[in-house]
Every structure is written in C-alpha cells, then in structure tokens.
Amino acid sequence: MSTHRTLAVVSAGLSQPSSTRLLADRLAGATADELRAAGLEVDVEVVELREHAHAIMDAMLTGFPSGGLAEALQTVAEADALILVSPLFTTTYSGLFKSFVDIIDPDALTGKPVLLGATGGTPRHSLALDYSMRPLLTYLRTQVMPTVVFAATDDWAGQDESALPRRIARAGRELADAVAARPAGGGVDDPFGDTPDFADLLGR
Template sequence: MRTLTVITAGLSTPSSTRQVADEISAAVNAAVTARGEALEVTTIELRELVNDLAQVFTTGMSTPRLDEVKTLVSSSDGLVAVTPVFKASYSGLFKMFFDALDADALNGMPTIIAATAGTPRHSLVTEFALRPLMTYMRAVVVPTSFFAATDDFGGEEGQSLERRIARAAGELANLMVASNDSVGGLGGVTAEGQGMTRRRKTGVDPEENLVPFSELLAGHDGNS
C-alpha cells in the first residue's frame, strides 16, 4: 500500500484551502488505484499544530505530536502541500512547518504544490514561492501545480481546475507507483551531483545522523 500525506495550512472552518486539498487527495487516490495500488491518505491541518510549532521556534524543543507528524511526512510515498496566499506568498504557518522539518526530510519526495487566494493576481505564487521552497528541500515536484482563486470555484473555471487537478494527480501517481527504492518508508534518492544514496531524515532520532562503518569504509581496502 502506498501512503500520501496532505499538508493544508487553511485557518478557517470551512476552508477553501482544505477543500482544494481534499479534491487533490481524492484525485490522487483515484489515479493510484487505477494503477493497481491501494492508497492510504492522511491529512494534517497545520492550524492544529500552532502551539507545537511555536514551542519549537521559541524553545528549540519539539513535541511528541510534531515528532509524529515529521515521521509521517518523511515516511510517505507522496506529499500534497496546500497553502492560502498571504501577502503574495505562502502563509507564515505553512513556512514555519517546513522550517521545522529536517533538511533531508523530503529528499526525493513526489510532491504536488497548490495554493488558494481571493484573487487570480496571485496565480504564479506556486512557481515563485512554493516550487523554490520544495526544490530547496530536494522534493520532486510534479510539473503541474495548482492555484484556485475565489471565483474559480464552480462554473467553467471549476471544470478547468478539475482537469488540472486530474493531470497533477496522474503525474504524482506515476512517481509514487514507480518508486520502488524506498527502504522502511524512508526512501533513498540519488543526490544531485553525487553517486551515493541520500536518505530522508526525520530529525526526530539522533541515530539517523550516524553513518554506518560499512559506508565510512567503502572504497578502502585497508592499505594506506
């Protein structure tokens, strides 16, 4: 079974950001199922982690709940990240969460990025803000991003958005199903410019940073 984690930074209830997140996850579920795999979806509402994130950034100490989410994210086969647009970019809450992750938490993670806003003037936020953030964290972001303004819900524009979601979901499903090199959920990917495997790290367990002697001694025959 494949696993998908959905991160949504919506603040209101109901939330258009959560609505978009649910529509994307449903499309990914359909796309993965069509490829002969089962999918388990977990949705994380970042507004429920506000106190946990505040503690991390004010004390440097994580919380059991936040550690649980970090482990869940890094062990997933795919990620959907959706944020409302605040001041022409992703929200502060959204950024706080990804700042709290280990630098290697998303290595090689197949990812869909999406954003919601009140006006279509912010339609390029996925490319100018979200994609650079995820690329910096070495996630594999699918070509099709998703943006929805208030006027996009319903009508002809809504149908266009549905087609875009379906295309992004298909791209993500292809990556998730084709990824067979995961080990214990924390899959390895080839790091840029390196001939070695770079594994994801949750940042929760200090032993994750220990390099096995077999790797330290790789290429050495004992002769100095």
C-alpha cells in the first residue's frame, strides 16, 4: 500500500496577502503534520483562484478550461483530499469560489474527503459554512469533514487565547484520519464492482 498522499488546497482569497490563504495554509499544515505522524508522505499543492480568475470566466463561457486552469482542475481531481477555503460575502461563499466549483467535473469529487474553511469580518457569518458551503459539497457527493473552520478578523489577534488554533488542529486531525483510511489516489472499494452492467445484460 502506498504511503504517499496529496492534499489539494484551494484558496479563493482576493487580496494578497489574504487571511483566506493564511487559514488555508494553517489547515494544510495541521493535516500534513497529522499524516506525517501516521507515517505517510505528504505533498501539498495550492491553487490560488485569484490567479485563474479570467480563465475561470472563460471556461464558464466556453466550457473548455485551458492552460494553468486545466492543470489546477487536474490537481483537484487527482488529490487524495481537498481543503477549500473562501471568504464570505453577504453571508455566503464568493462568486469566484462558486464559479471554480461549477467547472469541476462533478464525478471527480465523488467520495473525496473535503475540509471546509472560511473567513469573514464577524463571527455572525460563521453559520454560512454549514448552510451554504457544506450543502454545495455534499451535493457533489464529497465526504465533508464534521468540523469546519471559520476565522473572523478578531480570531487572528491573540491566537494563543482564541479557539481558532484548536479548531484548526481538530479539523486537520479529522481530515488526516479520513485520508489515512483510504488507499492512495482516493480510490474506494466498490462492493458492487463485479456486478454486470444492466445495459450489457439487455443487449445480450
């Protein structure tokens, strides 16, 4: 069994530097630390959506992603797990984040472990993770981790006293456990893998 795992980290932050990217890096670091502690090798590949904003719009219009965006989509599809982090605007994920998710092949995400994070101005926005982001990824048949992580502006001040580091550590541990339990490449055992195709049976 392979001991190598790949994490794809998608950050939808619009500024540079951004608190969204900072949260994404912290979540990736916590997950990678847990996987390495379990004896696994880890590659972390980051996709910054702001670098592909124009290409994402072009792909929405034409249906054909190209260049660096095509590589980013391949990274997401082939990863053993995803960490998705978006800023929240008007209590929901950003349009850039949603547009990127819309051009991902839905079948590429089936069963894939996903850790969700978001950033916003006040803790009042934190519920958006569960009533907007989680349903979106559940619809795509991903395995969304129980713990989601929201970071408000005040969470970055005095982190030793805040709950943010503890939430990051817990979320990273959950994702690492889910990844370690699966074979490399995100494959899962299909209990019906040997079942004949119904269309083939009708054609015989």
